[in-house]
Amino acid sequence: MFWLVxxxxxxxxxxxxxxxxxxxxxxxxxxxHFNFGNFQILFTQSVYRVIAVRSLTVAVLVTLFDALIxxxxxxxMAKVLSQRLRNFAIVIIILxxxxxxxVKTYAWRTMFSDGGVLVWLLKxxxxxxxxxxxxxxxxxxxxxxxxxxxxPIYAGLERLPDSLLEASSDLGASAxxxxxxxxxPIIYPSIIAGSLFxxxxxxxxxxxxxxxxxxxxxxxxxxxxxxxTAGNLPFAAAAALFPIATILGYLxxxxxxxxxxxx
Amino acid sequence: MxxxxxxxxxxxxxxxxxxxxxxxxxxxxxxxxxMLGPSGSGKTTVLRLIAGFEIPTSxxxxxxxxxxxxxxxxxxxxxxxxxxxxLFPHMTVQKNVEYGLRVxxxxxxxxxxxxxxxxxxxxxVGYENRKPSQLSGGQRQRVALARAxxxxxxxxxxxxxxxxxxxxxxxxxxxxxxxxxxxxxITFIFVTHDQEEALTMADRIAVFxxxxxxxVGSPKEIYxxxxxxxxxxxxxxxxLLHPESSREILGKAGTFSIRPEKIKLGHxxxxxxxGKVSQVQFLGSFTRIDVELAMGDTLTLLxxxxxxxxxxPVVESxxxxxxxxxxxxxxx
Numbered sequence: 363m364f365w366l367v368x369x370x371x372x373x374x375x376x377x378x379x380x381x382x383x384x385x386x387x388x389x390x391x392x393x394x395h396f397n398f399g400n401f402q403i404l405f406t407q408s409v410y411r412v413i414a415v416r417s418l419t420v421a422v423l424v425t426l427f428d429a430l431i432x433x434x435x436x437x438x439m440a441k442v443l444s445q446r447l448r449n450f451a452i453v454i455i456i457l458x459x460x461x462x463x464x465v466k467t468y469a470w471r472t473m474f475s476d477g478g479v480l481v482w483l484l485k486x487x488x489x490x491x492x493x494x495x496x497x498x499x500x501x502x503x504x505x506x507x508x509x510x511x512x513x514p515i516y517a518g519l520e521r522l523p524d525s526l527l528e529a530s531s532d533l534g535a536s537a538x539x540x541x542x543x544x545x546x547p548i549i550y551p552s553i554i555a556g557s558l559f560x561x562x563x564x565x566x567x568x569x570x571x572x573x574x575x576x577x578x579x580x581x582x583x584x585x586x587x588x589x590x591t592a593g594n595l596p597f598a599a600a601a602a603l604f605p606i607a608t609i610l611g612y613l614x615x616x617x618x619x620x621x622x623x624x625x
Numbered sequence: 626m627x628x629x630x631x632x633x634x635x636x637x638x639x640x641x642x643x644x645x646x647x648x649x650x651x652x653x654x655x656x657x658x659x660m661l662g663p664s665g666s667g668k669t670t671v672l673r674l675i676a677g678f679e680i681p682t683s684x685x686x687x688x689x690x691x692x693x694x695x696x697x698x699x700x701x702x703x704x705x706x707x708x709x710x711x712l713f714p715h716m717t718v719q720k721n722v723e724y725g726l727r728v729x730x731x732x733x734x735x736x737x738x739x740x741x742x743x744x745x746x747x748x749x750v751g752y753e754n755r756k757p758s759q760l761s762g763g764q765r766q767r768v769a770l771a772r773a774x775x776x777x778x779x780x781x782x783x784x785x786x787x788x789x790x791x792x793x794x795x796x797x798x799x800x801x802x803x804x805x806x807x808x809x810x811i812t813f814i815f816v817t818h819d820q821e822e823a824l825t826m827a828d829r830i831a832v833f834x835x836x837x838x839x840x841v842g843s844p845k846e847i848y849x850x851x852x853x854x855x856x857x858x859x860x861x862x863x864x865l866l867h868p869e870s871s872r873e874i875l876g877k878a879g880t881f882s883i884r885p886e887k888i889k890l891g892h893x894x895x896x897x898x899x900g901k902v903s904q905v906q907f908l909g910s911f912t913r914i915d916v917e918l919a920m921g922d923t924l925t926l927l928x929x930x931x932x933x934x935x936x937x938p939v940v941e942s943x944x945x946x947x948x949x950x951x952x953x954x955x956x957x
Contacts (some may be wrong), residue, residue, distance in 0.1 A: 533725035
């Protein structure tokens with residue numbers, strides 16, 4: 363346990379420290395000299411601002427999309443299905459996680475391709491689906507992370523006693539009111555838990571956008587390119603602090619709202 | 626007499642199992658009605674059918690003359706106190722009590738007045754801002770009651786309302802529930818497997834067995850004149866004289882029931898029997914004596930510890946017992 367903490371938090375601390383170093387542009391060696399140069403570039407050059415906003419937007423959309431799909435699925439599993447079918451449904455939800463991430467992403471690439479299944483499906487409606495780009499990236503990421511949203515919400519709903527739903531109905535609330543007044547507030551912490559997965563996984567992903575994103579880049583691509591092509595590890599470290607800071611900020615916001623201290 | 630609830634040929638099947646197998650029942654306005662029976666006898670299912678949580682397989686449910694068999698729970702003029710109380714964990718006591726009024730769109734000022742009045746009725750003023758997790762079992766029970774009565778329903782349904790409370794609190798709440806019912810004047814229907822609870826609180830009792838009502842009557846009728854062997858055994862201590870004993874002792878055919886406190890030691894009363902003492906239990910204010918008759922039946926009698934009687938009989942000894950014929954009831 364102790365070594366796990368050292369290895370895990372130690373590497374994070376090293377990354378944090380190296381974000382304040384620079385690379386000698388002539389020799390390519392790392393200069394261990396404390397300065398804010400990397401951050402200055404990140405904050406002042408507009409390209410990074412655009413990428414940051416774009417990454418955040420994609421992460422928020424993926425999270426919202428997953429929450430919208432996951433809540434009804436999780437509710438159906440926890441409150442409608444019989445115990446046997448419920449276990450079967452859990453297996454079905456988890457099954458895609460066993461398949462390679464790359465295979466699934468390339469499957470979406472095929473579907474979004476020119477003359478792919480999406481074009482064919484939408485043709486009768488005279489809709490031209492967008493090709494590779496941010497929309498395809500968002501949809502693919504939402505597909506990939508959906509199980510991580512369903513499972514915590516399902517767990518939360520399973521713990522919710524049926525009698526609470528009956529009591530709400532008994533006291534005169536329609537299904538919609540019960541959903542808003544009783545179900546959502548009680549499973550709110552589960553939704554937050556799921557959103558932490560979808561949010562951080564999206565912010566850390568650079569492969570999906572490369573495969574289905576066309577020319578678009580996300581923050582993780584900046585990290586990747588600076589580690590690989592540019593060989594600027596300190597700048598990559600500085601860019602990698604972006605998702606961490608975002609998640610911390612998100613958690614702080616959730617805590618401040620008091621939604622987790624409801625019980 | 627106005628009818629609050631009328632059940633006609635009510636049936637409910639869960640797969641192959643008939644949980645409720647043809648129940649006919651009328652409950653009058655303002656009655657304190659108990660549905661008594663062992664677990665699995667269908668009493669809770671009947672309550673859930675009245676509340677609307679289950680849809681009947683066949684038959685009808687009328688509330689105040691109106692057929693509600695297909696009406697969803699939120700449109701029925703009944704409220705339920707759940708066995709596990711089912712308080713909303715994310716709401717304060719105040720918000721819980723106001724919930725029914727809020728979803729019906731009652732204005733805030735009126736909600737507060739009515740919630741306060743309901744909390745006064747259940748003696749829980751001062752706890753408005755607590756969360757259910759900060760309350761004891763008895764207090765949660767009171768919140769559940771307040772949350773139901775604040776809506777002023779025609780009928781209040783209580784599912785094993787005192788089941789989760791300890792004995793002392795249970796007795797206290799029995800008294801309070803009865804008082805509350807008299808004050809409010811609304812019909813209370815409560816489900817219980819505790820015969821003592823049913824006898825002390827209810828105006829009338831329906832005894833359930835295997836999805837059917839086997840007897841409806843006042844507590845006195847149920848206790849003194851059980852309709853059959855099941856009721857005699859389920860309500861109070863079972864003292865049965867099977868046909869051989871009946872022929873020998875009473876000179877009558879059939880199975881008869883006699884309550885233990887009606888049987889006295891000695892041969893002073895009309896019906897006389899002699900048997901072997903099989904067990905003597907000291908219960909504090911009473912001593913319970915089991916007497917095994919020659920024909921195989923065992924009669925239990927309760928000897929009051931008022932100092933008048935001699936020492937308790939010794940196990941294995943022969944003793945004389947007797948009772949009045951008016952206390953024996955044919956149950957089969």
